[in-house]
Amino acid sequence: MNKSKLKTMRESFHILEERRNNLMEYEATKKLMDRVKKIRENSISNLDNLIKTAKTNFETNGIDFIFAEDSKKALSEIYKLVKDETVVAKSKSNTIFEIGLTTFLEDKEIEVVETDMGDRIVQLDPESRAPSHPIGPASHLNVEDIAQIVSEKFIVEIEPDPHAIIKVIKTDIINELSHCKIGITGANSIAAEDGSIILVHNEGNISLLSMQDLHIVVVGIDKLVRTIEDAISVVKLETIFATGTTVPAYMNVISSPSKTADIEQVLIEDMYGAKKVVVIMIDNGRSEASKKCRECLLCIGCGSCVVSCPVYNAVGYDFGYRGYLGGRGIALSRFIENEKTCFEGGLFFCTLCGLCTLDCPVEVPTNEMIEKLREDSVKSGFFHKKHYDIVKKIKKTGQPF
Template sequence: MNESSIKIMNRSFNILDKRRASLLQDEATVKLKERVKKIRENSVSHLHPLLEKAQETLEDNGIEVILAKDAEEAREAIYQLVKKEKIVAKSKSNTAGEIQLTEYLETKDIEVLETDLGDRIVQFDNSQPTHPIGPACHLDMIKIADIVSDEFQREVKAEPRAILDVIKKDITGKLPQCKVGITGANSVAAEDGSLLMVHNEGNISLLTMLDLHIVLVGIDKLVPTLEDAVSVVKLETIYATGKNVPAYMNVVSSPSKTADIEQILLKDMYGAKRVVLIFLDNGRMKALQEKEKCLWCIGCGACIVNCPVYTTIGPDFGYLRHLGGRGIVMSYFIDNDEACFDSGLYKCTLCGLCTIECPMEIPVNDMLEDLRRESVKKGIYPEEHVQIKNNLKKRKSPFKPET
């Protein structure tokens, strides 16, 4: 990521910081934060029974459930559902980014229509998203206009409405070709068998109306009730966007149905004929055993906004769509020790700002310190550290002698 993109990203982060400043101090937000913290702690500590309950209630509601132990299983399950399609529509999903779903489907000659404006811009630019909610915040208006102009081979003015209109026309023009919509879910209510999705653009509403609605979600998104789910996503919205509530909250509890004719249940009215939920483990059960608190995350991205490392080097500090220090912790469980090292294990300053900014107060720096300790035992650490260690042993100083 170049210096110009870093500056633009940080300018976006500063705007977000100012927008949410008063909200974070509001008494209602403070109480909501306390409530959600208890919900997430309780949910993660009871993840096994919640997963069993969710599978039961979701299937009772008519939603098909697939359990995927890793990225490969999740990708294969989705491919089997969409392999006859030439194009599928997709909303913003950090879990889909985690398993590199778009890239995988494209290798199978299936076009993926990103319907989120930011994700569509990043897709055109072939760059990395820089915030879980605002993936294109590293691009300014002039750059975005250039990207869109190149994509459509015509001049697009560097003006928000002009850019939006061009991309919107492209997406809405292709949507009628799509029979499959792929989304994530912000929270899953186990006892109700309901999936909660939040968005501002309205695109998820459109995708839930396609013939097949595929939902990919990490098992860590489980909570007991729909009321709990709403509390979680409301806090996520406040921290992620500086707004009290999102424009839309979609609750999906079954495929489309009606009982308006003599209370006879009929499926396939206006919305999806099938809803298929793929629960992704991908290291989360392992994390539950070793670093349970890293699963408290609600996905707001607050941890990276003031991170001195992330605001200096961007998404090179993180793992796929898991950005910043918490992403590095997740890389250890999703992938392996080497991936954790390559994601920036030794780049963190251990300052703890991520924990201070996090509404769940996840102690990321403590986790990274533990992982560093383990990596040293396995002989995985920067080469420079060997020289420093030798200098300390020989000269009682970390510095090289003057030559």
């Protein structure tokens, strides 16, 4: 990320940090943090049961459930569902980014339209390789940058004015959606015992996607919790730490395809919303992570850690793996991919300062996870030669120089 983008990103983060810090001090927030940490601990300890429970209850509710042990299986299952389309629309989702769905579908000549404003801007920018924050993907672009990107894309002169920019992008997305029959989203939480998908958003785009004929939900097993009440607690805390507000504009709970029983209590499907809902639940290394680095799965995806991280503030999305940014993202990449990816994503960038844990709602001990992963990485031969030279010098002369 270049210097100007890093500066813009830091300024955006500063605003976010101030809003978040105000709410962090509330007693209600502290109680919610305790509650959610216990919910997440419990989920990680019961992943196998939660997966089985979710499958049973989704199917009872009329939602198709597909378990994908890895990205390849997830992509092939999604392709079976979308192969007859020329365009699909999606929301912001790290899990969708993780499996490389957009590139996969574009290679098969299926256009993928981002419906989240920030993600659409990043998609239109040839220089942005990744989102810079899980909730604010375009945090690294200022209004002038965005006006230029949008002007070039749509071949119109657009003033550096947020309203003007939004109007153009919104009109384009709505136009694209009118050709679309399939909406693909992630999920913020999954309530296994209720068979419900919980989605939060501010723009309203996810509501539009969930009203397409087919709604595909791509979600990792780490989003599983027991009940809707637990899920709401998780997404409420995520919202506080991600945006510095107590509630999002929209909180969708989806527990079946659209239906009515208004005529003689006979259940008829296919009303205004999706005719079919399919949950693709992905493991992709998370089961292994639950055994070897379980705290990694405590994460609720708020992005608060990257706002606080001195390294992320200095280098941006070059410290991370796809949408999983900063130290925690690097730790997860070890299990989603392998030690090489983890090393290349910045395993040795982290200063082990622990600031991210202080600002994490569920106290993910990122510095401790990184230390352990480094030990394993060195044993496997993934380390920087300079570090090795320094160790040799210390051993030989008692000092590093």
